[in-house]
Amino acid sequence: MERKILHVDVNNAFLSWTAVYMLKNGYKTDIRTIPSIIGGDEERRSGIVLAKSPIAKKFGVVTGEPIYFARKKCNKLEVFPVNFEVFNKYSNDLFMLLSQYTDKIERFSIDECFLDLTHFLNGRKLIDVAYEINKRVENELNFTVNVGVSSNKLLAKMASDFEKPNKVHTLYEDEIEDKMWPLPVSDLFMIGRKTVPKLYNLGIKTIGDLAKTDKDFLVKRFGKFGIMMWDYANGIDESEVREKIEDPKSIGNSVTLPADVTNIEQIEKIVVALCEQVSFRLRKHRLIAKTVNVQLRTKDFKDYSHQKQLKFETSSTKEIIETSKEILAEMYNGEPIRLIGVRVDNLESKDEVQLSIFSNNEKQDKIDKVLDNLKNKYGYNSITRAGKLEVENIVKGKEKRGK
């Protein structure tokens, strides 16, 4: 039986949501109507464009580029900061509205949802529901969405990516040839910047070219990825809309430093702060980890990572800090460091795992619990100040050195 799938995608989410929020709080200008972007903090060297207004786009501003470049393209450009609390609120509003249409709904990202309406149409037409959702979001939430309509997730997602904003598009199987195959292969979901040149070298320029390429050839060339590419190009995707929220498979935090750092004690302090953040989140999910991973990015953007198995699965801050310090000591070779990250892998539910008597350090667990409660009550920064202070010191050091 053919499935009835919708993909709902917020148009220009970060910029729209910021605009809606600012208007609601008395700001006179709708930043969607001026040359504007949502961007990171240039002082902290996280200054990239996360979203751009249509006018900014006309000036050639692209997502992901340094704000510095964007300003050169458009000197009137206004830059507004990211605010994830606001984004989460609007994301939740959208999810609530969409949940009225089906129980089988998947939150694919902060600004995208898949809906499986196969058993929830009650005699209505899928396309009518798509238009209703499109209008209701605009009227009730004051931002707009594109809705893709099809029989599987891949096609619905490709459809929602057609003309924007505030549109409904279908991409049924019998429309693939007309609507999808003429598109450049880079438009296909999962074909990124490394794969495009490889395909071009094989003479594959459009999605249609890829669809008509011999599948076995692609498998020989690209392995499993080849299968997926070919399937997607042919509109094949059996994956289900997954309504239940699954436990994360890894949890990590990373920071770009305001200035490159070579002092291992400074690096270590930041690693400790990141470990506190990561283990706090781990416990919030009631998970324990088996593997710790430390990542360093050098000033010339080379990434290194080393990992280590914990002696016992744990969510203890202390254990994760100790292991991270060991990893850091092993891997760090004195190069100037731009970014530091800590992540935990191989997670398991705390409730299901028989805790080893050796790892069950009750005293440490109690300490973590008390600190977690304080963090929950007074906010994360009430406790984790060491790392923040360190980052501030790096900023100060940078200022002192001048330019």
Place this chain on the structure above:
DNA sequence: TCTGGGGTCCTAGGACCC
């Protein structure tokens, strides 16, 4: 003043065991 931060999945090579 040049380049975020959160993830998932895959691969290739090596260690180790039978």
Place this chain on the structure above:
DNA sequence: TCTGGGGTCCTAGGACCC
């Protein structure tokens, strides 16, 4: 003193997504 495979786990790195 010449040499097998199959399986699992671990590691480092790299692709992709939003």
